[in-house]
Amino acid sequence: MQPQAIVLKKTTRGSQAVTSLALVLTVLAGFIASAGHRGIANHTDYAASRFFSDDLYAANDDLFLTLPLNLPSASTATGFADPAGHSPTANSAPLSAINAPGEGYGGPILLITNASYRSNPFGRYYAEILRSEGLNLFDVRDIATVGAATLNDYDVVILSETPLTSEQAQMFRAWVMAGGNLIAMRPDPQLADLLGLSEADGTLTDAYLHIHPSGPGAGLVTETVQFHGTADCYTLSGAIAVATLYADATTPTPYPAVTLHNVGGNGGQAVAFTYDLARSVVYTRQGNPVWAGDERDGREPLRSNDMFYGAKVGGLQRDWIDLNKVAIPQADEQQRLLTNLILFLNRDRKPLPRFWYFPNGHKAVVIMTGDDHGTTGTAIRFEIEKSLSPPGCSVANWECVRSTAYIYSTNSLSDTLAAAYHAEGFEIALHVNTNCANWTPAQLDWFFATQLAVWRARYPSLPPPVTERTHCIAWSDWVSHARVGLTHGIRLDTNYYFWPPEWVNDRPGMFTGSGMPMRFADLDGTIIDVYQATTQMTDESGQSYPYTIDTLLDRALGPEGYYGAFVANMHNDFPDHAGHRAIVASAQARGVPVISSRQMLEWLDGRNSSFFGDLTWSESALHFTIVVGAGASGLMAMLPTQSGVGHLSRITRAGSPVDYTLQTIKGVEYAMFLAQPGEYVADYTPDTAVPVISGCRGASAGARSERLLFANTPLPDMALGVPHRFRIE
Numbered sequence: 001m002q003p004q005a006i007v008l009k010k011t012t013r014g015s016q017a018v019t020s021l022a023l024v025l026t027v028l029a030g031f032i033a034s035a036g037h038r039g040i041a042n043h044t045d046y047a048a049s050r051f052f053s054d055d056l057y058a059a060n061d062d063l064f065l066t067l068p069l070n071l072p073s074a075s076t077a078t079g080f081a082d083p084a085g086h087s088p089t090a091n092s093a094p095l096s097a098i099n100a101p102g103e104g105y106g107g108p109i110l111l112i113t114n115a116s117y118r119s120n121p122f123g124r125y126y127a128e129i130l131r132s133e134g135l136n137l138f139d140v141r142d143i144a145t146v147g148a149a150t151l152n153d154y155d156v157v158i159l160s161e162t163p164l165t166s167e168q169a170q171m172f173r174a175w176v177m178a179g180g181n182l183i184a185m186r187p188d189p190q191l192a193d194l195l196g197l198s199e200a201d202g203t204l205t206d207a208y209l210h211i212h213p214s215g216p217g218a219g220l221v222t223e224t225v226q227f228h229g230t231a232d233c234y235t236l237s238g239a240i241a242v243a244t245l246y247a248d249a250t251t252p253t254p255y256p257a258v259t260l261h262n263v264g265g266n267g268g269q270a271v272a273f274t275y276d277l278a279r280s281v282v283y284t285r286q287g288n289p290v291w292a293g294d295e296r297d298g299r300e301p302l303r304s305n306d307m308f309y310g311a312k313v314g315g316l317q318r319d320w321i322d323l324n325k326v327a328i329p330q331a332d333e334q335q336r337l338l339t340n341l342i343l344f345l346n347r348d349r350k351p352l353p354r355f356w357y358f359p360n361g362h363k364a365v366v367i368m369t370g371d372d373h374g375t376t377g378t379a380i381r382f383e384i385e386k387s388l389s390p391p392g393c394s395v396a397n398w399e400c401v402r403s404t405a406y407i408y409s410t411n412s413l414s415d416t417l418a419a420a421y422h423a424e425g426f427e428i429a430l431h432v433n434t435n436c437a438n439w440t441p442a443q444l445d446w447f448f449a450t451q452l453a454v455w456r457a458r459y460p461s462l463p464p465p466v467t468e469r470t471h472c473i474a475w476s477d478w479v480s481h482a483r484v485g486l487t488h489g490i491r492l493d494t495n496y497y498f499w500p501p502e503w504v505n506d507r508p509g510m511f512t513g514s515g516m517p518m519r520f521a522d523l524d525g526t527i528i529d530v531y532q533a534t535t536q537m538t539d540e541s542g543q544s545y546p547y548t549i550d551t552l553l554d555r556a557l558g559p560e561g562y563y564g565a566f567v568a569n570m571h572n573d574f575p576d577h578a579g580h581r582a583i584v585a586s587a588q589a590r591g592v593p594v595i596s597s598r599q600m601l602e603w604l605d606g607r608n609s610s611f612f613g614d615l616t617w618s619e620s621a622l623h624f625t626i627v628v629g630a631g632a633s634g635l636m637a638m639l640p641t642q643s644g645v646g647h648l649s650r651i652t653r654a655g656s657p658v659d660y661t662l663q664t665i666k667g668v669e670y671a672m673f674l675a676q677p678g679e680y681v682a683d684y685t686p687d688t689a690v691p692v693i694s695g696c697r698g699a700s701a702g703a704r705s706e707r708l709l710f711a712n713t714p715l716p717d718m719a720l721g722v723p724h725r726f727r728i729e
């Protein structure tokens, strides 16, 4: 069963008048072991988490409780059991261990796309979003192959933006009514009733939203953030707003951006994003596609930043990134809202494990790079980095200071020395030179081909380059560079570059709205198997050091939780470099690794080919396996400590206890532990110390709304984002 909204109102003792303070709780109903299936439980435990923060809970307050759910008749509890109606069969092992963009490893989450819907081809990008969020427990299916029986194999369905036939709309309606958890992206209006929304006139494009800082939004950014693409205007008609649309950074609208609706008596829930999160994330990260190929900053050649730059001479528009928001990883925070919602919706069925972003629990990483234009600087830089590394450090554990040199194919560094540095964990890769000019895809392909041929002849002892930055960061259109690079083996791209100086204006931040390397998407929706690792720090953008790195890292490690892998380009032409030394010192002072692009690529591929399998829930225990991909050394798993029936009490692997630490990440408390391969069991202990709400005897079963007075009920520990449990007898 699923969370149900209840409203708790503070009253004055002895009076029926309630204050205006209202609180929406979510109630998670459990199951009776002996009952075997839902609906015949004669006793229910409820866990609730507060959505809206009001200081309601003085210990002796009288409270009204409105329960829009099927109240059981009063009886006694005997325990909880597997919600047998929920099939675990979807959690089968993957058919393939290939880390294919746009595909999943299977699991309780189903992403539904529609390849024939050309107006929005970005549906598959949710696979990349889920992977980035460490939720490697999903399948991807085209809606043409989805029937009612398909849905029954899954706990949570993410429906990408698509029009629906009336039959399809009815299929989703029936599934949610039966208890399913639906997240609909920019939904077909036919689903409005299911989503608890009423259509309103109008749309909002490239505007803002505010995530409510409670419930699924707890712990996320509290300022308004931008979205790109178009949101449809709805009003609430039974749903709860999780986020609200803003016309600009400060002006709210009456319309929700994200909503949550409890549906029917079987615990179904339906979430709407009134804009398409996937399109928004792609556009936020990669820029305004309309500006692709437009020389907006007036500084040739075309670069990625032209797609973010508003103040074109003769064509003034707003910047694509509101630089007042550049500190915020705006796209990442919206992805995390999706993550929180998935976990929230599924809490009653089973807690869902995730992987942490970086190895060994690191919240920030510096990807150090230096372009080298034919100097002898690279060897000197590497020697400096060796001298800055702690004695006995492990390259594999990211303890040593390592970096990438992007060098011309004509560099004077010898093959022998290059091979030696490679063996020590440094990366030497190609700085493709387009003569600092715009290119056509065919020309770029020729530059790659010819310069890589020279490279291979010069550096036969080095592996072929797998990461890249192009001279002058020439980027002539939307994404051809990534496509062309991929055909030459490039898998991680650092060409997105926070520049020019007067635009950056010494503001530390993430102009692509993200600290996470994620794959590029083309405008036809194709996910290109190349990671975009944006260079947010350079030595030619007028940025101050250590101010820039200190600020980025403090926000990553501090209460904001703006985690990230921050790429720096500190040119190797100037090997003993104040900016480089400042960044390394800042990172080391904070325990943040300094690594090469290749190290990050190996990590990303390893993490993304790791997955949870065989996820089943029974007897208050979550069973799962972890497969760890090659290169994912230090992979950390995260398990929510709160389930629908109680709190995590123990994790074992192959029967042996697993050590874990507790961390609250974006409002959700997790047990974090080293993800070693094997079979795991996580035991959750039903909480026997829940507050007892008496006085509901006589409540009519099936009532939509019961007002229950319960006096002197202590409701302790109502921290935001923490589920709370009540027993109703």
Ligand SMILES: [Zn+2]
Pocket (backbone or CB within 6 Å): 371, 373, 431, 470, 471, 472, 473
């Ligand atoms: Zn260059």
